[in-house]
Structure formats: C-alpha cells, structure tokens
Amino acid sequence: MSEELLKLNKLYVDYKVKEGYLSAVKKVSFSINKGEIFAIVGESGCGKSTIAHSILRLLPEHNEIIKGNIFFNGEDLHEYTDKQLESIRGREIGMIFQNPLDSLNPVYTTGFQVAEGIMLDNVSKQEAWNRVINLYNDVKMPDAEKRAKSFPHELSGGMRQRVMIAMMLSRTPQLLIADEPTTALDVTIEAQILNIIKTLRDEYNTAVMLITHNFGLVAEVADKVAVMYAGEVVEQGTVFDIFDNPKHPYTKLLMKSLPRKAKSEGRLQTINGSVPRLTENKPGCRFENRCPYVMDICKIKDTERRIVTESHFFNCHLEKGGE
Amino acid sequence: MRDYVIKRLGVGVLLLFCVSFLVFSMLYLMPGDPVTLMAGPLVKVENLEGLRHEYGLDRPLLVQYVDWMSGIIFRGDFGISYKYRIDVWSLIKNCIPISLKLTITTMIISTIVAIPLGLMCAYKKDSWFDRITVNTSLVFTAIPSFWLAVLLMLVFAVQLKWLPLSGYESWKNYILPITTGVIGGLASTIRLTKSEALDVLREKYVTTAYAKGLDNKTVLTRHVLRNSLIVITVNIFMSLPWLISGYIIIEKIFGIPGMGNLMINSIIQQDFNVVQACILIITALTIICNILSDVVLGILDPRIRISVTGGDK
Amino acid sequence: MNDSPFKEFLNSCYKNRNFMLGFIMVLSVVIFAIFAKQIAPFSFDEAHPEDILVSPCVEYIFGTDNMGRDLFSRIIYGSRITLQVAILGAGLQLIFGVTIGLICGYFGGLADRCLTFMADLTWCIPGMIMALAVVTIIGTGLTNAIIAIAIVNWASYARLVRAKTMSIKNQAFIETGISFGEKPLAIMTRYILPNIVPVLIVTVSMQLPGTIMSTTTLSFLGVGSQPPTPDWGLMVSEGINFISRGPWLCIFPGLALVYTVFGFNILGEGLRDLLDPRMKSQ
Amino acid sequence: SDGSKVSNELAEGQTLIIQDSAWEGVDLFQVSSWNDMQCLLADPILEKDPETGAVLPGIASDSQWSEDGLTWTLTFPEGMKYSTGEQVEPEDFIASVEYGLEVSPYADGYRAIESMEVDGRNVIVNLSEYQADMQYNFQSCFVGLIDKDEIDNMSADDKLWGCHPYGAYYLDEYQPGAFAILKANEGYKTNNPMLKNQGSSPVKTLKVVFTGEDFTFAQGVKNGDYDVLSTVPSEYYDELKAADNIDIFEAYGAEVNYVELNMTDSLFQDINIRKAIIHAISRDNLAKYLSEFETPAYSLVLKKCLNYSDKAVDYYKSNYGYDTDKSKQLLADAGWKDTNNDGFIDKDGSNFVFEFNCRDSETAKKVAQSLQIDLKAVGIDMQIKTQNWSYVNQDVVDGNFQMGYLGLGWSEPFLLVDNFCNRNVECTNPDPEKYNEMVAKARKTVDYDEITEQITAIQKKLFDYCTIIPLIDNNGYRCWRSEIKGIVHTPTGGFYLGDVVTDADGNFKNVK
Amino acid sequence: MSEAVIELNNLKKYFKINIGIKNKKAYVKAVDGVTLTINKGEIVGLVGESGSGKTTLARVLLNLTKPTDSHVVFNGVNLSKATSKEMKKFRTEVAVVFQDPASNLNPRDTVMNSIMRPMILHGISKKIAKQKAIDSLELVKMDSRYLNSYPHQLSGGQLQRIAIARALVLDPKVMILDEPTSALDISVQAQILNLLLDLQESLGLTYLVITHDLNVIRYISDRVAVMYLGKLVEFGPTKEIIENPKHPYTEGLMAASPILNPHDRDKEKYLMQGDPGSLINLPTGCHFHPRCPYYTERCQNEQPQNIILSNGHQVTCFKYELFGKNS
Ligand SMILES: Nc1ncnc2c1ncn2[C@@H]1O[C@H](COP(=O)(O)OP(=O)(O)OP(=O)(O)O)[C@@H](O)[C@H]1O
Ligand SMILES: Nc1ncnc2c1ncn2[C@@H]1O[C@H](COP(=O)(O)OP(=O)(O)OP(=O)(O)O)[C@@H](O)[C@H]1O
Ligand SMILES: [Mg+2]
C-alpha cells in the first residue's frame, strides 16, 4: 500500500505573462502512494490545476516554464519526449476535469470517445465497444448501451462525469487526476460521483489525486491532504492530521472559517487581507501579509519544513505553527 | 428534421414575398420608367403613352405587383426585359450557369488554399508562418477587386498578352476573373478557419483528447479539424449567393455575361423586370443555401438537433 | 493596478505592433487630408490642357490625367474624400444600428421580431445591388452613396448590438438596477450601452475598410462621387480607359486606396487585440 | 451552356467577330433603335450615295417620283430570296409599310402615305401631302421588308426576335446581352451599285458580341480578339488610329451633342442669365480636351446633315459666341456678384450653383468638366451629376433638371427640330405654337433649298430661346483589322461584307 | 407570531419555451404553487438543486418578472396592484444581492457611481448621497479609498461587500441574497457571512438567503425552505430540517451534503439515486417520485398537498398526511 507512485520534487511553474513571470507553483514537493486518495485543497488561483496539468504536460498555452522533477514509478517524466508522454497519458495516468460538458467533444458519441482511448492499445472495435459497455456499468450508468450511443449534450451533468471517469479508467491507469470533478454538479450528484470514485479505487487500486477547494469532499474521501496557499504547499498530512490538528496558521484559520456550526454557536473565524500577486519571485512566506503570527523573518526568508509526524508536516518559520 | 425544413421553407417563401415586394416598390420609386428607355431619345413623347399602356406600366403599384407575381407563380413568367425585348427567364437562364461556374470554382479553389493555411496558422500561432500568412491576407483584403482586376488585365492581357482580355468561352478567359475572386475571398476564409481552429484548440475536449493519450495528428484531424470544419463549411456554403453578387464588378470588368453583369447593367438601364427577377433568384438561392446549411449543420453537429429557446411569458 | 486604466491602455497600445503600424498609416492619411492644400502642388481640379496624359516626371510626380490635372495633387485631396466616407459611413451605420439594436434587444417582442425579419430581408438582397438601387432612387452623389451603404450595412450592427444587449440584459447588475427603480431608458444608456462600446469600437474598425471599399466601388461604378471630385475609386474607373497609354492613372489611386484600407485593417486588427476581452484575459 | 459550345465550334478565321452594342430585336419596325450592324440583317428599301446624297437602288431596283411629289413607284425585281427561301414580292412591301405604320415609333416619317397598290413587280404609293423627310426614312434602316406571311401569321412578340427581314444575313443564334451568331442568306441578291458582288456574302458566319467595356474592345481589336468595332470608343480614337494593324473610318454622319437649360427653373427664368451662360462657354477650350473625334458645334443641324447652312453657324457665332465680359455683365445686371470673395457670384446670400445632368460617358464627362471650368471663370458653380443616358433623358422629359446634356444622332433635320423643343415643351420652348407651325410648313415644302432656308430660320429661333445650346459634333468611327480586305463602308454608316476577299476555305484573314 | 413581511400563496411562474428545432411549445414551471411566509427580522434560507426555480422565485419576489398566477404580498400590499407610490416604497425597502460578485456591478461605472445611483434615483442630493456612500462602505468594513475604483480592479470579496453596501444605502427592510457566497473562497465566505449576520442584527433586517450549500444555510438561517423542481417540498425551522428532515428529498439532500469532519465519513449514509429531473420533462404526480425510496402508486398519479405540521413545519408528501392538516 505504501509504494510510491508519483513524486514531485521541488516543482516550480512560472507562467510568462505581460508583466514578466507569474510564479504559479513554488517549490512543491509531495508524493502519492499506490491506491491512495490524495487531495490537494486550496482557494482558487493557488495553483492546483497548474500542478495537475504540468504532470501530463497539458498546459494549454505553452507559455510556462517548469522546473523540478516529476517522478512517476521512479522515472522522471520531465525527461520524457512528447511521444513517450503520449504513452503515459490515459494508460498510466488518467485525468478528468471540472466541467464534463466542455471536456467531451460534442460531435462524437460518448461511447466512441471512450472507445477511442481503448483502441490505442490495438483492441478491435467490437472488443473496445464491449469494454465501453462494461465500463459504463462499472460507473453505474443507467441504460449503458443506449448512453454509449448518445451525444454528450443528451446526457445530464452527472452522466457526463461518469463518461469522463469511464474514459479515464478505461485503460486501468495507476493514477487518476481529478481536477475539481464535482464542482459543477449538485450535491446529490456529487455524492454519487464520489461514491463511484471510491469504489473504483477499491476495485482497481488506482491512486487518485483529487483537486478541490471543497473541504467537505476532502473530509469525505481523502486519505492524505496537501493544503496549498498561493502556489505553495503549506501543510500536508493525513485527513485527520489536517482537520484535527492543523499546524500552519493558514490551515488553522481556514478550519475555523468553515461554517461547521450554527450562528447561535458563535461567529466564524476570518482571515483578513487578500492573496498577494505572485508576479515577483521574492523570497519569504507568501502568507506573511495575512498571518496573525507574522515575524520579521517571514518577509525575507523562505519557510522551513516542520515535521510533526512521519505523515504530517507544514512549512512555517514557527516551529510549532500557530498556537 | 423534415418538419423543420418545411417550416423554414415556409418562412423562406414569406421572406421571398417580402423581398419581391420591397424590390418591386423600390424600383417603382426609381426615377423614370422603362418605356423611355425602350423608346430611345428619338421617339416623340406622345408616342410613349401607348407603350406605357401596352406594358401595363400605368396601373397602380399593387396591381402591377400582383400581376407580376402571379405571372411568376402560375406561369413561371418573369415578364419581359425592356432592354433586350425578350422574356426575362431566357435572359437569366444563360447567365446562371456562367455565374455558378465562376463562383463555384472560386469557392473550391479558395477553400482548398485557405483551409490548410488557416489550420497551420492556428496550430503555429504567432510563428513567422502565421504572421506572414495573416499579414499577406490582410493586404489582400485591402485590394479593391476592381483595381486588382484592372491590374491583372494590364499585366497579363495587355503587356504580356498571355491571356485574353475578355470573353467567357474558353477556360483561359476564366483565369483572371477567378484569380481576382480568389484573392478577394481568401483572406476571410483563412481568418475564419484560423479563428475557428483556435477556438477549438482552446476547448477542454482537446485537452481531454490529449489526456486520453491520442497523438498530435489524431487530435488535430479527428478533433480539431472535424469540429472547426462544421462552422467553416457552413459559412462557405452560405457565402455562395454572396459570391454571386461579389462578382458583379469582376463580371463587369471582364465582360462576362453572368448574373452580376446582367443585374448591374439592368439597374443602370432601368430594365426593372430583369433586376427584380435576378434579385428574386439570388434571394431564393440565399434562402435555400441557408436552409441547406442548417440541415448540413444539423447533420454535422449533433448539438443543433435539440435546442431550447426561452422567452418570458 | 494603481495605474489609471487609461494609462494602462495607452501602454498596451504602444506595445501592440499592429495597432501602432495601423495608427501611423491612418494618421498619415489624416495628415494628408488636413494639409492637402499645403502638400499638393496644384489644386485637384486645376486642368492643364497642354499637359494631357503626361507620364510621371519631376513636375508631375504621378503624371497627369486626361484633362491635364496633376494626379499627385488629386490623390492627396482624395484622402479627404476617403476620410469623409469613413467617418460619415461609420457614423450613420452606428446611429441606425445601435438605436435599433438596443431597442429591439432590450424590449424584445414584436419590435424585435420585425428587426430580425428586416435584417434577414436586407441580408437576402445582394448588398451592391441594393446599394445601387438605393442610390438610383435617392440620386447619385457621394453622400447618397454613403447613405446607401449605411442602409445596406446597418443590419450587421443592429444584430450585434441586439445580441449583446440581450446577453447583458440578463446580467445581475441590470436586474439590480431595475430592482432599485431604474427606468428602461436609463438601463439602455447607462448600463448597456457603455458595456458594448468596446465591442462597437472593434466592430467599427473591422467594418470600416469594408465601408470604404463599398463606397469606393459605388464611385467606381459612377454613382458615387461625381467628377471632378478626386475620389480614388472614380479616378481608377476614369483611368481604365487609359490603361495602355497612361497606366499610372489606374495604379496610383489604387495604391492610395490599398494603403489606406490596409491601414484601417491593421488598426482594426490591433484594436481588436487590445479590446477583445478574451484576448485581454490571458 | 449550349451557347458557348456552339460558339466554340465556330471556325476561327472564317467567323467575323464584331463588337456592337446590344440589339433590341430583329424586327426593324418594332424597335426604337437599330444599329448599323443590324443592317446586315435587313436591307433598307433604297440606298443613298454617301457623296452626293443621291438615291441608289436597294431592295427596290428602281424608284420614281411623280412631279407633284404625291405618287411614288417602286420596283421589286424577281429572284431575291429571304433566308427562309421565300421570294421577295411587292405585296411584302405593302404589308411591311402597313405594319410599320401600325407599330413603328418612327411611323411619323411616312405618315403621309395614303394608299399603296401592286402593279406587276411595282408598288405604287400615293401620298396625301408631300412629306419632305419621307424619302430619307425609306433610305434608313427603319424601313425594310418582312415576308407578308410572317407579318400576318406571327405575333408581335414572336416577330421581335423571330422574323426574317430581307437582308444579307439572318439571326441564327442569340444570347441576350451576350452575343448573336449570324449566318449568310444564300438567296440574297442586292441592287446596291456600291457592291461588286451582288449575291450572297462570302463571309458565312458572323459573331456579334455585346458585352464588354470600352477598353477591352479597344485592346481586343488590337490583340485580334475582335475583327470589327462598330463604334470606336472616343478615348481610343487616337490610339487605334496610330495602330498599324487597324483601319479606322468615319462611320456615321451627325450626332449633335447639346445642352438644354430648364427655363422653368428659378435660376434660369431670366433669359439674360441663360444668355450669360451661353456666352461663358468657350468651344475652343472644349476643343483642347477633345480628340479629333469630336469637334465643337455651332449649330444644331450639323454639317453632315441634310439642309445644313453656314448661315445658322454664323448667326450663332456672332450672337452667342464666347464672351466672358458680356457674360459677367449680364450676370451683374441681374444682381449676381461675388460679395464674399469665395470666387463664386451670389445673390441674396446664396451662391449661383446648379446641377449639370450629364451622361456618364467619358466624352460627356470631359465636356462637363470643361464647362465647369468655363463657368467657374464667370463665378458660377456648376455641379456635375453623371447618370446613364436613359436617366438623363428621363429627367429632361420629366422636366426634372436644371441643365441637361443630351445627344441626337440623325442626319435629317425634321426629326431633330421636332425633338429639340418638343421633348419637354414647358421647360424649353417659350413659344411652341409658332414654332410647330414653322416646322409643319417646312415639312410640306418640296424644294430643297427652300427647306434649308426654313430650317435655318427655325434654328435661329431655337438659338434665341437660349434654352438649347449646341456643343459638340460627335463623329462616329468604326474600325477593323487591316488584314481583312474588301469591306465596303460609307461615312454615313453603311457597312457591307459582300466584297470581302476570302480564300477557298472561306478564310478572310491574311488573304493576299 | 411576528408580522409577515412577504407572503406568497400558491405563487406560480411559468415560462413559455420552444423545444428543439421543431419549435414545439412547452412550459417551464419554474415556480409552481409556492406558499411561503417570511416574517420580519428572520433569516430564511432557500435550498434546492440547480434549476429548481430558486432564482426565479427571487425574481418574482422582486417584481422583476410578473408571476403567472397569484401575487406577492409585501407588508400587506399586493404588488400586482400596487400604486406607483407603493411600488416606489417597495423598491426602497427591498434590496437584492446576486451570486456573482463580478456581475453585480456595472463594469463601466466606478464604485462611487454604482453606490450613489439608487440614492440619486430616489431624489437624494448628490452631496448627501456621497456621504452615505462613504458611510455604507464603512458599514461593510471597507476603506473609502476604493470609491473611485472600477470593478475589475477589485477582488471578489471586495466586490460582494460593495454590492451589499449598495443594497444598504436606501435603508432597506428586506434583503434578498441569491447565492451571495458561492463564488467566493472559504475564507472570504466567512467574512461575508459574518458581515451579513452583523448587519441583520444591528439593523433588524429580514433576509431571504438562497444557496445550495447546506452548511451555509445551517450557519445562517432561522428557517429553511427546500425546493425541488419548482415546488416547495419542505419548510420549517433550520434545526428541525437539518436534524430531522421530513421529506424524502430533504433527507437525501442532508445526507449528501458534505460533512466537514472526517470522523463522520464512515457513517452509513443514505445515497439518493438518479438524476434530478428536468423542468421541461416533469414527472407525473409527485415530482420526486422517480427518485423516492418510499414511492407508492399514488405518488405517481397524484400531486401531494402542502401539509402543515406542528411548529409551522410544512412538508409536501403523502407520508405525513396523517400527522398534519392540509393548508
Ligand atoms: N496559461 C496561463 N498563463 C498565465 N497565468 C496562468 C495560466 N494559467 C493559470 N495561470 C495563473 O496561475 C495561477 C494558478 O492557476 P491555477 O489554474 O493552477 O489555479 P487553481 O488553483 O486551479 O484555481 P481554481 O480553483 O480557480 O481552478 C492563477 O493565478 C492563474 O491566474
Ligand atoms: N427567462 C426564462 N425563460 C425560460 N426559462 C427560464 C427562464 N428563467 C429561468 N428559466 C428556467 O427556469 C428553471 C429554474 O431556473 P432558476 O434560475 O430559477 O433555477 P435556480 O434554482 O436558481 O438554479 P441555480 O441553482 O442553477 O441558480 C430553469 O430550468 C431555467 O432554465
Ligand atoms: Mg483549477
């Protein structure tokens, strides 16, 4: 269970923008083990999708600079050619996106789009189609045969997301990257989709990298959690570490701002200030301007990794985090 | 689909009626009348009344219109050309194939040239290839077709004498007009293809296709080209009637007796029946092309088959 | 962020190559138009019967025409005509299109259906023919040609404004406006119009070359500018008859036209890059 | 289309390609215009000697007038056949003239015919009164012969493009607005003494092309795309004349181009203003811009017309010649002065500005611009408005004009003088009754010199109205490739292919 | 009981639509017979799946669109018959804040203009309006130096504060908040929620808060209304609805709502099956029956009535017929 599948080592991603460079991801390191659900949470714009896309080199505009290493099964994906990477995509690592309507080509049937991936493994058309139907059943698609012949717009949001899952699991990859897979869906559908992901993880032992800003999801399914803030991972641990024993001031405050109670039980905690622009790559902690415990050193020196337990660490100048 | 097409045809017919009435009354508003044209300057004014009566031109607008329209509907009779003294249909019937030959060739050539160029521009956005193609096509759009036609004539027919100056009998006659037309239309097709392909390239499903593990070629042909072709074909298709009128100047300069030339001469010479008939035919063509392109779009793009439009009640 | 938006905009204008090139080209035309009197060696209608069809030389750098008029001077003065076409044409089309588009888009219903139908109608009739017919009815002449082109082209603006209005109309800030008591006129002018101005600027600049071209074509056909107006289209059409004896009569006015239209084209292209929200968001 | 296929098959070198402006039909009685090239389809009853003006035989081999000018005898010999194979009969003449009287817009030219009867191969025509312009009409293209059967049995619409008038060629194929293919009439015979070959034409096929722009025609005839241009575009006169592979000839007599002033317009109500404008026009200036092709005109009945008189010209020159001082004086007397120094005279705060309604031909535009310069010199702002001639014509007929530029090509005076002041009586003729009386009187006059006197008097009257200003004598020219030998042509427009030299294959190009 | 500010009785709003290229006419019953009372000074939460008609209900309440049937009663005044004076009063007393912070403000107006506009419309002089604008910014804890900014220069949280500030300038009694926080980050959401609560307490406002986040509802509201496909299926005090949902749909909704405590994750949960239906193709009978675990034949054919249980708890389900009385 604890075999290391994906390992990021000091990953930096800079986007080239008008004003210069935007440091979207800074010095991110973590690893995902086989079969585990690893959640990356953070507020919008903190670089979650950037990490996901840079693993498979799928950043759309080709205006980024990636530094650091991405090891998959011990091999550095960074050194792969485009051609080699093509054989990783879909087969070793699958990826699903937030909005399942945009993610499916409107002019082909959903079944074809799933089969298209399967046929890359030199599978006959008929065989591929059979596999599609099976997969549809796996993802609990009602009326699988008919749905495979439907076009994306003929399906509801939940069904489309099932198609995406089927598509990305069709070649039994070892890792599934799910970038906000349920944000566009209603809560009842969200619950269904999460359930499917969980079951399939159990069945195929696929590791899942779950990207979300919804702490509810994290609490529900994640094994491990990395909390990101402005391009940096500020804290990482098991889901219980993070929820029960947050260390980093940001995580701590965030936990208290979750509406977990009723107003009669008192007001929520808030975090003042706003996220800094990430344009200049200056040293220091990026939470410094909002942190209640800020010290002089926070503004000039990069943070240090503080280990709490084997699985739990946070990046802060305070040895014990915010108390 | 069938009901839809029938309904669209119905609307099309209504539109045709409105266009015909609009055009009819517009021409009615024009100064002068065809009889003076027919008579020429030497005929005495008193003698015109008889002619005017003979052609029914002294009747009220509405009566003339109804008469003209019923002629078309019940007898396929568009009236006679006051200038050529022949029934309008036999006049137009010779022009249509010539115009279609010109426009369709132009369309095919410019499509064949422009689509690959546009795709390349989109795929290699901001490369030197893209810049050169886009800027060249921008220069092309800035060239008025009448001027280009004259220049081409000057060079190839007057100076080099490689090609005939005018006429329309042999394929050689068509080289210069078609070149003029292609150069004029190239830019817009390139631009359309490029922007369409760029839009598609930005779509999430292209990323999905890559994420599935498809290689570049498959993604570009199966997902990008196929999806952008929908809009491109439909657009090109719909531009057919426009091309015919776009050829007005070219036909005139090269002396090709197509619809455009006929229309412009008829309007200049007050040959109203011909103008009306031409506009009606082009309108009908536009409507048919429109419906056809919707049908094609419906076939190519499954999203169109169901659509919901709302309105506040 | 603290820069004023205007300064920011100027800055990005400065950096946009297309915009700058187009701007310079169009500016040069504007300068020619304003200082035509100072730049041109002769007046545009000063005939020299003894110098008919002189080929380009020191005295007449672009040669003379069949009335012995200096072609260079005529081309310089012609820039005034072209700018007049551009400004008046765009203005008219905008006034028609925006008013109708706003009203129909905002109120919808019957007016809207009428508009759509009218737009379909004008769309069905070949533009050049319609313009010719209109000019024939209202009489030849440059202003009338401009009006005719506006009558033919207003529908595309109306469609655009209508579509934009309909999409903006449903946005929350409009509904909020209504919820505290804004009247329709205020909604249209204070809320919707300012939000479509950038799109309009882009559209105008993209359509301007076409407007110039169509109006020039009408002049070429003899129903636009009247002689001895130094309209470039008219000059080309008059020059055609001298194509073998005086090819310069066709070539130079055409070049001037291409230069100007290309300038507007590329300016429009640049403006679109600058103002198109999608481009900007990247 | 099948049309282009047929024409592709036409043998090169054996088909003569002629440019012409579009035709209205082949039924010469129904149409309002008949181009010279159409005379290949229909011969006139009689021909006229281009030099002396004498009457020559045409279809009719002989023509005799009685002393009193009321009886006319025409002879139609045997052996002349229509392209249908039918023989020409005297009855055909009667049927044709009756048909013409019924439908032709030019029937006024022989309205005096009272009765006709056949006498062997002769036809005797009786007139109610003498008509001075009648013989001219029978020498023109508007009166020819159509088989009586065709006249009786075909509807007017069918006849328009389907009848077979007697002529050297017949219409074989027609594409409206594009071209016509003519084939030689094998049964043709003529009595025209100008032709050596009085039988059927050696050039068996003609292609008449209607579409194109002036410059393509001019270039085309040089390049060999056309063999004959029926009218040389005025801008190309010099160029074609200089070309060594082109023969160019004067083709028809007289087209007077003139200006009409609308005297009902508030600006031109005062005759002195009209006079001022006339005095401001310099025909010498005009001549500088014009080619050899067009010459200034000082009278309405031009030199090449019947009944021309130098007296009219002299009268015009001495009374209405170029005189800017006089012009300015007249204007100043009427209260028009340049008070604001903008170069234009003004009165009551507005400038003297009017619109000149002008045809859109190149010559017309040149004339207009020359006038504009002349008028500017006396402070008048003349705005040019160019239109197709039919609109100009229409505007003048409707009285919807200030100053209009028109042209009339006809070399016989009566139709001209009828037209000048009667197209829009209110606008141009202050005294229509008197004027028409003078015309009617002249028309009944038998003696040629006497007619000339009267026509001159009529012209002087017209000049004095100051509403009609003669400007240009527009000479027509026709050209063809020099390698084609034997085309017979007359300066009055006759064009005959009967004597063209061909080789054994029917080739007419480069035949020694 | 406290006085009712807004009363709805069997309110309906149907939209006419054309389906497909055949242009078949159909109705979207976006609000179908909603009966609801909002009392002075309370916070009512409205939840439901997307497309269930929540926003439409808000728009009808605001008189932005005319109801198809019945009418809105505001402070005892029937809005469909209101005089222009009453209408004007209504416009000042009810304010709205929509979901997307960016679309809440006119992008071409400065913050200052946006805030001052309602006051100027209601005849308040420019000078006073300006002062009030500054005051109201203070109220939402924002610096007045933002007054001259344009919306695109501000962050989502700031924009939402400004939208709230503008809603407040006319001293409204009622605020309708359509998903006021769903586009915001958690940390900002907490700020806005607190702000709303503070304002409500200090100014004695009445809120209708629309949201699909049950955690937010639980935190903020006194009573909760649950909508499903245009119908109000349950309405009652928050605590009761959260802890003891009556309607099977509410039950499923509560179960599906994400927990915020990982220790609860392994609890056995009831997972609602099926997709939410569409308003265009409504099921017969009770709209919920295709997804309902308890459905009987009756549910398929008959529409259940609104049943009022003790404590003003309303529920629309046959299961509770025995316990309550039909309204
Ligand atoms: N192609 C790009 N060019 C420039 N900047 C980019 C690009 N893509 C993303 N960014 C910027 O990088 C930062 C991180 O973006 P990213 O999409 O990874 O965030 P995210 O955490 O996924 O946010 P969200 O929750 O909104 O999806 C953001 O500030 C974003 O504006
Ligand atoms: N103007 C309109 N014309 C036609 N249908 C409409 C209109 N406005 C809303 N609808 C339809 O009414 C239904 C309810 O819409 P509404 O926006 O009220 O839902 P909602 O509960 O607010 O959803 P969400 O949570 O997604 O905001 C939807 O199916 C919508 O498509
Ligand atoms: Mg993201």
Ligand SMILES: [Mg+2]
């Ligand atoms: Mg909503």
